[in-house]
Amino acid sequence: MQTTGCLTGLLLLLVMLFAGCHGGSSGGAVVTQGPPAGMTERDEYVVYAEGQEIVPDTPSSSGGTITHYSVSPPLPAGLSLNPQTGAITGTPTTVSNATVYTVTGTNAAGSTTTLVEIEVKSTAVAPDSLSYLDDSVIYVTNSAITPNAPTASGGEITQFSVSPALPAGLALDPQTGIISGTPTAVTSPAVYTVTGSNSVDSVQAQVDIRSAGAERAADRPHLYGPGACIHPRQANRLQRSAVLRR
Secondary structure: OOHHHHHHHHHHHHHHHHHHHHHHHOOOEEEEEEOEEEEOOOOOEEEEOOOOOOOOOOOOEEOOOEEEEEEOOOOOOOOOEEOOOOOOOEEOOOOOOEEEEEEEEEOEEEEEEEEEEEEEOOOOOEEEEEEEOOOOOEOOOOOOOOOOEEEEEEEEOOOOEEEEEOOOOOOEOOOOOOOOOOOOOOOEEEEEEEEEOOOOOEEEEEEEEEEEEEHHHHHOOOOOOOOOOOHHHHHHHHOOOOOOOO
């Protein structure tokens, strides 16, 4: 009986030790998140029309995921910033002078900021400029790309179009101008003209896009594949976005 009791106790001890080790390996891992960086809003300098609902001005960033957004000073009457997404939305209700607003994105590890200059006029005005964060890029076929977002200044752009049609698998959002998707075939380099317009006038930007197989694209610059980091060229563009048009 004594031998049986000892064996039972030993088995229970081994089971407890095994369970403790197993739990430690799966539940004890510490996942750390870096601070966010390189944030920019789609429209860095924009003129809205009083009484007209705006196209949501959405942010993009690198680094850690942003969990909360804030803005200072308060946005013009009728506009608001979503604290979860950072999107500026609404319908401006009064004319306001050009004012620089600081948008801050934070997470547990730190924060990042960007500047947005907003003006509200009684009527719509023509857009001044349009460009893309990455205007020359090689994508990997069958891999989802990092969305390529435009930046614009002047009157708000309310409609985007592109010519010729983008490579198979890629699409241009007609409201935001963001290029996204998954290229499905190898293509030669080609220049695509994106037109941004509103009720007054339009502006254009050109983007050079090529799709290549993973083997040929692996060591090329401007490569956006799954999990790819922002290329230094894009980082520089994000930094320049803080210098607002006057």
